[in-house]
Each structure stands twice: as structure tokens, then as C-alpha cells.
Amino acid sequence: MAGQSDPYISLFSAQEVEFLGEDEMVEIVPNMRMDPLNLICGDFGPFRPQIATQVPLWLAVALKKRGKCTIRPPEWMSVDKLTQVLEAERNSLREFQPLPFHYVEIARLLSDHARDDIPDVYMVRSLIEDIRNVRFHKVETGLETIHERTHAVKLKNLSAMEANIVRPFVVRALQAFYKHDSPEMIPQPDTTAIRRRQVADRGPKRDRRY
Amino acid sequence: MVSGSEEESGFPADDYESLIATTDVELLKRAWMNEKAAPEILHFQTREQIQLMEETVEEFGENGTDPLTVSLYQMNLDRTQFLLRSYLQIRLQKIEKYMFHILKTDVWSWLSEQEQKFAKRCTDDMERHLEQSVLSRLPDGYQSILKQSVASEEDDMVPEPRLDTFVFYKSKGSIEAFQLDDSKEVVDLVADDLYILRYNSVNPLIESGQIDLV
16 A cells, blocks of 8 residues: 555564563562662662662563572562452453553563572463463454444553554554545435445544453 | 762652653653654654763763673663664664655754754755656656656655554543544543554644653
8 A cells, every 4th residue: 555654663573562571670689799780770779688679670680690689579470469360351351450561571581580489480370371361362352343433442451562462453453444434435425325324423432441 | 860870869769760760761761662653753852862871871881890790781781772773773764764755844853963964865865866767767747756747736756654543652641631633522541541542633742741652
């Protein structure tokens, strides 16, 4: 289609979404002594053995890889909490449960690099997989209900990675609807209208509780 | 403007948060995300910020004595440099794509000096190339770069950025009763929820910093 903007410039790759997720703060327990770090993005430390401190995820993973700390999994990442969330996701057909915006990335990085710091790590991993599947299924069903020109879509509690995955499809779909559903496109036959006539611009706001 | 080398001495938790939120890196990150998600090129984030960023990046290269701290500083450096480079790269890509459009509208003023030089060179080269290879062999009324033929009223050979595409974004604070311009729809935007709207409608809010593209 001539004039269609190049979709590739504006897409975040999965690695870039992970990059953004790596700036989330997590708690670590260092096992060594280190002076404060004066990094460009802020100051962290001082690091003292057995005293918990907050650092960005990328820093935590780097320290963990060098055996300098243990990472405390965030409190939403326990088997109990996650089971609750999974239940709730399954029970509500259209709503998403509140989860941290970068929960996918955080869970992935922690289970890859800090496996021994997470109690029941396999259970946690499989719960998160299930949650992802249920949520994504909801997104897909929700997308099927877009059938007319939509001006605004509200996606409460969707996470970064999920939004990024559906972004290309949703943008093209909404654009196509916008273009083809516009009242100027539909000719206004004066007498025998065989087709159902579109009444002015209905474009409702879809306030679906996604 | 807060730079990372200031002394932190027992700040209460939420002050620290807001301090972090306004560091140069955070601003650069915001600018990067917005630029990535927007279909057109945005205002260039102030010259001084980028320069300061580059300087601090150099400074921090020297810090630290033991290999651990050195490697951590290096990581931080790499991350920040990635943001910087990616930001500039995206802008250049957009300039290349829409170079004629930029030249003839006031988007020109949104570019930095070097970008303007780049854009000028790009357009000159492109013009010359098209001239030599194709346009000079076309019949007289059709030789312009900008117009399809002399009979066209507008510059219809100039690709324009698609401003009515949909974007994902998050609102920073609540905005009541926001008017979508072409329909009579009024939308309430609640803080921190994700929305998808047409870029056209939310453009002014991005400029004023009230919403962030995701």
C-alpha cells in the first residue's frame, strides 16, 4: 500500500523491551563489602554483607553472576501469590489482574540467573507460563470483538511484553477499520439502499474492561 | 538538572524516587521511547542534555579501581550509550524517510544542527540522483521532484509521515474529559492505564509531557 508507514522503525524488539525491564528495582543481599557506586543513572550502595539494598535488575544480575550477592525475589513472585493471580485470571473473562508492568521480563531474568534464590522455582515458572497463556488468550478474544471504527481502546493492566507483541496487529487493524469504516467512504444511495446505511460517525469509545 | 555524580545523603524514599525520575538518563530513556513509538520526528531534546550525557559518559569511564567496579561502570556506560545511539539512529532514519517533507515544513526547526546538515546533504544528493537518472529524461511538465506534474497544485510526490496511526501510551496523571478532535467523543484518561489512540489526537499531550508513549 503506497504511503503506508514503515512498521519497522517504530517497533520495539523483544530485547529492547527486556532492556527497559532491566531498569526495574529489585532487592539484593550482598555477601561482600563494596563502596557506593556512582553510576550515571544514580547512586547505589554502600554494599555491606547481609544488609539488603535496592538496585536495578541489570546490576543485580551482574553481581549475581559474579557470585557477589543473592537476589530476593519480589513478593509478587511467590507460589501463593501467583496461584491467586492465576485463579483470578481464569475467573474473570475480560479483566486483567494487576501485575507489574515488566513481570515477564523480571520473571525471565530472575529464573535464568537467580534460580537458587527462588523457592519452588519450577512451580513459579510454570505458574507464570500459565498466567501468560491465559492473559494472551484474553487479548486475542478481545481483539476479535473489534468490528467497527474505534477511536480509543483502553487496556487496563496489560504488561509491556504483551502490549509489544500485539502492537503491530492492533495498529494495522485499527487503521484499516478507521479507513474503511469512515462515513465518507460509504456512498449514500438515495433510493433503494440494498446495503445497510451507516448512520453518521458512530465511532464509539471502546471502554472495554480489557 | 540532576546528574548522577551528586552526593546522596539519606534522602527519604519518595524524594529519592523523584530525584531518580529526573536524571538525565531517565529523560533520555523517555525521549527514546517517545521517538520510537511516534510516527513522526519529535523535538530534539535539548542540546545541553545530550552533551552533558556524553561528557558524564566519558568521565565515568575512569572511575573505579578493582575489576568488579570497573566492569559495572562499563556496563552502565554501555547501557547509556546504547540509549543515546539508538535515539540518534531512529531520528536519522526518520529524517531519511521524510527528508523532503521536513525540508518544506517547520519540522525543520525540531532538528539539531548536525541533523539539519545531514538532511540538507541527503536532499541534495537525492535530488541530483533523481535528476540525473530519471527526471531529465521525462517530458517537460513532469520533471519536478516535488510535484507529479506541473499541473499539480500541491507537492504530491512528497511522502508524509502517517500522523493518524495508532499509538500505545500511558498517561502520567489523570486527564479528565479529553476531547478527541474529529468525533465529538470525550475520553477520560486515568493515570497509569494503557491506551491506544490515534497519534493525531494525543500529539499535543506528548509535547507537553503529560503522557508517555509505550
